[in-house]
Amino acid sequence: MTMIPTPDQLLKATGNLSAMVSGSGLADTRPVPRMLIDSGPKRSVYRLAPGREPVDTDPVLLVPPLAVPAFCFDLRRGCSLAEHLVDGGRRAYQLDYGSIAFSDRRLGIEHWIDEVLPRAISAVSADAGGRPVHLVSWCLGGIFSLLTAADQPKLPIASITAVASPIDFTAIPLVAPARPLIDVANGHAFTALYRLLGGAPAPLVRRVFQLTGIDKYVTKPLAILTHLDDTEYLAQIEAVDRFTANMAAYPGRTFGQMYHRFFRSNDLADGVLDLEGRLISLAEVRVPVLVVAGAADTIAPQLAVHRIVDVLTGAADVRFEVAPGGHLGVLTGRRSRETTWKLIDAFVDELMAAPPPPKKAAVAKKTMAKKASVAKKTPAKKTAAAKKTTAPRKRTPPRG
Structure with a gap:
């Protein structure tokens, strides 16, 4: 004015x-109409705009982080990614974790990547006629989506979009002042506090x-x-x-794992998460990934988010983009319709237009037949020598 x-x-x-x-x-905070298609402990999966005719397209599942309302994807009419996807003719779904109580304090990261996301992804795929699912996630939702894809490669995941998902916590300026407190007595005092509270209230x-x-x-x-x-x-x-x-709130055990593995040890910066001896490597992610960072994001700065590109060495394709906005603004700000949402649309549309990859079973049969043919023609000693001299297959580096 x-x-x-x-x-x-x-x-x-x-x-x-x-x-x-x-x-x-x-x-106008009216939510996009939705219908529950699947539920379980800390898992409610909704199909958006259920009254519309089903569209012949791959489904998109919106994956929120913990501790925030699931309507982060449906903030208000005009600034709602959920509304945008539905109006664009997509088959869209929403994952909601519900409320977190003190009684949930024993739930760890394992619950989300072993139970919540896999079951939600499978439910969406089944509801969409067996089609693979494009995950569109924000912040911790992106980290959980990547860990799930790495740990369970057989899930029907078509792609992952991770918006404002930091994995290098040394690159977050807001964490630096707290690091001396984190390191006091190896973090025992802080651990005792969050255990007493049952997490982060x-x-x-x-x-x-x-x-x-x-x-x-x-x-x-x-x-x-x-x-x-x-x-x-x-x-x-x-x-x-x-x-x-x-x-x-954050559940106590999940918050504790994030505190020790993300903040103190910075495990994710190397692409490997150690969950009490269980190692999950992000190098095992095979699906295409779009990474979007906010230009003015202080919670997940560009450097902290860009590190994803470096560790996804096994992904079919990795793209990194910077869009205007802070941590929430890059996802659902007033400019997102022309920036982040267009990036997501283009990424998903390109993958859907691409020819499907050959079925693994067919490829395996051809490979086995070829090996059997070679074995018949090649003496045993020569075959053994060939195995010793064969160079390891090179991986194509992801695009930045």
């Missing part, structure tokens, strides 16, 4: 202020999220005052406030 408001600006500002004061609000998660944008939080009243005539701007602030107010 200009220093000397025009009559039109004053009229819009008056209307916006009235809506804000009356409590009617400016943001929702109020703490909410406060940390607000502090990551402390400059915007402090200047928020002034920003609202100077944008009283901008309905879209005010609606977005209102929607983000609603999102922040609905933050959830």
Whole structure:
């Protein structure tokens, strides 16, 4: 709004202020219609826009991180990735973990990558007629999606899009000031605290999220005052406030594993996660991956996110893009429709247009037949020598 408001600006500002004061609000937060197709412990899977005719396309499953409301993908009408996918004619699904209670404190990362995601992916594929599933994930949801794909390669996953998913925690400036506290007594004091609390309580998660944008939080009243005539701007602030107010807790064991393996040991930067002796290597991810970082993201800076590209050495294709916005803004900001969402659309459309890879069974039969033929024609000693001199197969490096 200009220093000397025009009559039109004053009229819009008056209307916006009235809506804000009356409590009617400016943001249209009606969720995209959905129908439950699968459920289990900390797992609800919804088909979006169930009343529409099924479309002949691969399904897309939206995978949220822990501790945030699943409507991060459906923030408000006009800034809803869920709405965008449905309006674009896609067969879209949403995963929701529900609320986290103190009784869930024993749930570890294993629960999400062994049970929640695999069962959700299988349910979506079955509901879509057996088609492979494109995972579109945000933050920790992207990390869990990659770990699941690495650990269970037979799942019907067509691709993974990881938006604002950091794996190199030394590249996160916000973590640096806390590192001396993390290292005190090998972290025993902090471990005792989160075990006592049963994890990271929702109020703490909410406060940390607000502090990551402390400059915007402090200047928020002034920003609202100077944008009283901008309905879209005010609606977005209102929607983000609603999102922040609905933050959830982290289960104790999951939070402890993240604390020790992500923050203290920085395991993921090397691409291998050690879950009490069980090693999961991101090099085992075989499906195409799109990695998107936010240009102004302080929670998941570009360097912390880009490290994914370096460790996905076995993926069919890896792409890295930078889009405008902070941690939430890059996913569902006012510019996302023309940036992040277009990147996702192009990535999924390209994969769907590509010819399907040959079936493994057919390839295996041809290989075995060829080996048998060679074995008949080649003396045993020569075959053994050939095995010794054969050079290892080179992997094609992923695209940055």
